[in-house]
Amino acid sequence: MDVYEPYLLQLGFLERTGRGRVATRLAYEHLGLTYP
Template structure:
């Protein structure tokens, strides 16, 4: 997508400013999270109190296929440490809350560990 942007807006040259402009237009943040990544995390945090919540429930909540979440979005969220996969479901970590600028509750963390 950045290449496409550069071809249309910058005669095909991908420079640092062109890359920043295109990523901003695509709403990709400084860690590489896009709108769907953030939607997965905010859904877990705001609708399901941080989790645990099942993959199918997350998928239905954001109108996305469960396989797409599991194969495309979840690996990077796990790698960043923003998501934990537990036997009871997916759980947003303290890092996810902090990245999204949301308040993390120690009480919620203790409840999720039970």
């Protein structure tokens, strides 16, 4: 994940939170999934 994380953050697919990393709405839309 160390290699992919900066790229996914740059694209807006991941966010850093106090609880760790979470997928963004944009990531869910890109994968064709419903955002919870």
